[in-house]
Amino acid sequence: MKPRHILLAGAMAVAANMAFADCTNTVPVKTISNAFPAYEIMTGVMAGCGNVESELDKDHRLKIVDAFSANPSLYSMTSLTNSTSVPMIDADLLRPLDDLIAAHGASLNPHQFIEIDGKTMAIAAFANTxxxxxxxxxxxxxxxxxxxxxxxxxxxxxxxxxxxxxxxxxxxxxxxxxxxxxxxxxxxxxxxxxxxxxxxxxxxxxxxxxxxxxxxxxxxxxxxxxxxxxxxxxxxxxxxxxxxxxxxxxxxxxxxxxxxxxxxxxxxxxxxxxxxxxxxxxxxIWWDGWAIAKNISDEEAAAAMKLIVASMAEDVIQANNDDAIWLAKGFVPGDAAKGAxxxxxxxxxxYPMNKYIGSMHSALGSGLAAFMTGDKDAAATLADIEAAYVSDAKEKGLLK
Amino acid sequence: MKKKTFAIFVGPSVFMMVLFIAAPLLSVLWQSFHVTQPVYEQVEVEICTPGLLGSVCTTEMKTRPLLNDNGKILTETTFVGLQSYRNVIEPDKLRTAIARGSWRDLMNIRFWSALRFTLVFTILTLPLVLGTGLLIALAVNNTLQRIKGPVIFVSLLPFIITPVIGALSIRWLFLGDGILTAGLEWWLDRDIAMFAQAWTIELMMYIYRVWHVAPFAFVVFYAGLQTVNNDALEAAIIDGATRWQRLRYVIIPHLMPLVIFLTLIHLMDAYRVFEEIVGFSASAHVISLQWLTYEFLLQDGTGARAISRASASAILTMIGIAILLGVPLRRVWREQRGS
Known part of the structure; x- marks a missing residue:
């Protein structure tokens, strides 16, 4: 899918209508993220701070590993979830955020942080289930x-x-x-x-x-x-x-x-x-949030961090309360959030955060339809999916 | 032409073909015999993830790839022989299915069910495309000169549409209570779900492909019809040949090289059937060989792909096309030698 600059324009129009805390940004920052309302809101706020170029793309997960492997990285930050974070962390493409949080992130909720061995690798914005x-x-x-x-x-x-x-x-x-x-x-x-x-x-x-x-x-x-x-x-x-x-x-x-x-x-x-x-x-339970590239200058990373914090400011969340199950401060669960x-x-x-479930999920994805259409019985379906998982995981080096 | 001049003219395209066709093909062949994997280590990691009510922390054994000095994931490549091909073809299951004589078991192996559909699709649509194309060409050839232009334009439209877009629009006509399904339901006074079983989806795919490709056959045949020798036709009329006999004994033999040409093109195209599977979301019921390759190539949730099996499946598809093309090509060769 093409970069969705039209959405961005729309999001900027939204942001222009809302006066948020001062977040003037002077360092050029590029973001890539999934494309749905919560990200339109956040990138809209970032755009209002100036010098931000955002790409909203439903298939962003297919791009980010290669884009962040470049030096300098093609984007300053990306949206991540439980499962898309796995290859990024594996390839060591994300910047530990603890210093930046200490400097700029006082307004964040501690339970927004995705921590691996004590290092914060991403900041969740909202949850989904x-x-x-x-x-x-x-x-x-x-x-x-x-x-x-x-x-x-x-x-x-x-x-x-x-x-x-x-x-x-x-x-x-x-x-x-x-x-x-x-x-x-x-x-x-x-x-x-x-x-x-x-x-x-x-x-x-x-x-x-x-x-x-x-x-x-x-x-x-x-x-x-x-x-x-x-x-x-x-x-x-x-x-x-x-x-x-x-x-x-x-x-x-x-x-x-x-x-x-x-x-x-x-x-x-x-x-x-x-x-x-x-x-x-x-x-x-799924989390959805932001992470900053390792291969960018410290200056750009600090700017990205400030933008992330600004995009989750209390007044932003309050103005868009019902558009997501926000994890940031200011969220008041309404009727829409009751189920979640x-x-x-x-x-x-x-949802598990490991490589094996990726392989299992795709084995299930190609193996279950035959059962649902009645072509295969339950026992054969499960046995075949296990076999498909084993051969997939072996090829990917996950099983000996 | 001098050898040197010839080389200068042909050189660039040979270079391009080597660069963009031969080299990738060799690389796919090489990859189908090798497996490249990251080198993993097991480490205990404490992970905290956000929950709605607070952080959820767990300590688990994680499989993590080792990084090399440049900070890239360390990989190792091993020669695995035909293992990837075995993983695609699943010979053990094939043997069991044959031993049991069970068609159902055979069709439950993804490769063989994909091969079944791909072959039926290719062979069934071929005569339909040739026949429909010839019919349109004859019809257009016999319409009034004045309206020929518009008729040709309208007949060509299906071919101009991008295949995936065409398939998607037909899907929307039939999906759920789409206009055509609703119309059929009203006409037949019964509930119809076109996407709930394999045969209706397959039928839609056959019809779609014929609708989409027949205009190409039409254009080629129409051009051919313009070169039919009028003297021969008039002689046939004087001999008292009926319209059918003229078609059978004068026109079709004249168009035969075009039939072979269209057959070759169609076999190559149809064997790579993919757009229909995507457009009609058919993958739950029927898959094709190209879809199988695509499925291996698709990143799983955590970004890994099965490159080796995808390569093996691609090579098998190519072998399939080569075998199919062998039949008409041999005929052409024999005729060339005969004349």
Missing amino acids: QHLMYREDILSDLGIAVPTTWDEYIAAAEKIQAAGVVDYPIGHYMKDGWNLAFVFVNHYLGEGGEFFNADWTPSIDNEKGMAVLERMAKLGTLMDPEYLVSDTTFVTKQMQQGKIAMANLWASRAGAVNDPAESTVSGKVVMAAGLRGAERIAST FDTAAGDAVP
Whole structure:
């Protein structure tokens, strides 16, 4: 995707309308980040400080390792998440931020820091997770209690299906590839499963894995039969158009489903905690934030740090309270954030931050569809995915 | 032409072909026999990540790559022989599937199911593309001179559209309650989900490819039709040949070299089918050999790729194309020698 300078222009217009604390910047700084509202807001604030060039790109993760390997780095800073931080830290491309935080970061929350062996490598801006969104009107009409576990959710969906009030009772991001694998990852963690043995050999071919597959097949019968092409945006639209009654969806979409400008059911969707598996909530916590390049001058790094701090200033967060689950000071969780907070307050775990899960996630991504379409049975599916993981991890040097 | 002049004319393009075709190809071949891996060490690391309610700290064993003196990740390359090819073809599973005589087992091996689709796609669309192209060419050739220009322009439109964009627009017509699906549902009075099973997606892909490529065949055939010898046609008419006989015995033999040309081009293009898989999000149901290569090349969540298997899969695709092209090429060669 091309650099999205148009977005940047829009973000600058937004920033121009908001008067924030003085953050005048004189050193040229370049940022690259993912492209969604929270990053548009932050880069918009940075642009208002002057001398900042921002690139918002959904596929930024494919660029950053090579871009930051250059000396000097092609960008001063990048957005990162649990999983995109792994290759950056492995290749030692990020600058430890402790000195800069001590000098400029007094206004940050300590729990925004991603620390590795005591060194702060990144600063999170907001968190994301997946939780239940449901049509309050439909559930109360049918006298269904708000589900808290996946079993209750399926039972509720069956009742809604029998009542025939919506096209399909539920929607789920089960698009073949990353999304479908992510559903498995969450459910398997929810069952209390461990993906690996102590020696990093795979361990998903067991009762818990079978239980997850059985549940995924069951969920498939309650959805639009085209669910293998349905991603998060597709499910959000289904919800907005009143075609489904419930979904377990990314918290970052909570604003959109109740947005009167986009949604025909705005105000009717209520957020609740992520649904429980046998062991814990079957959702994972993600952080999203900024990190500064190692291969740039100290002067540029200090300027980048000041911009990061400015982009998360209390007045910025207050002005954009409902656009993300902010981790910085000034955030007041509203109705839209309720589901995410209840999920985190429960026992949901962070998405794992290691190289093996990357390999496992892609093995799941290419191996699960055959089960969902009925081409393969559950036992063969799990065995094949384990084999695919082993051959992938061996090729990548992760397993002997 | 003098040898020297010839060399000067041909030199630049030979140089370009070596640089941009032969060299990358050799590098892919080399990579398919080797594996390059980072050298890892196991270290215990304390990691703190942000949670909504406070930091979450854990101590875990981490696999971390070693860095060399320049601060780059230290890698080592080893010769693995045919291992990457084995990982792609999965001969053990193939043997079990054959021993059991189970088509389903065979189709559950990604490479073989990709090969199945790629071959069927290539061979099924070939006659359809040739036939449709010839039909349009004959039709246009027989329309009034006045409207020929506009008709040719309209017939060429599908070919002008970028393949992925074309596939995506057709997908949007059918996805969910897209206009055409809704229309079909209204007409047949039943619920239709075009993207819920393999055969409907495959059907859409065949139709799409024929729609997209037939205009190319049309242009080539149309040009060919302009060179048909009128004397021969008139002689055929005097001999009492019907329209069909004229087509069968005069026009088609005249167009035969073009048929071979189009066949070669189409075999090469269709065997590399990829846009349709992306455009129709077909990967859950059907995949092609190119998609398989792409899947290996795709970075996983933590930025690693399976370069060796991707290379092996690419080489296998190339071998496949070479075998397919062998049939028509041999025919051309024989004819050349015969004449």
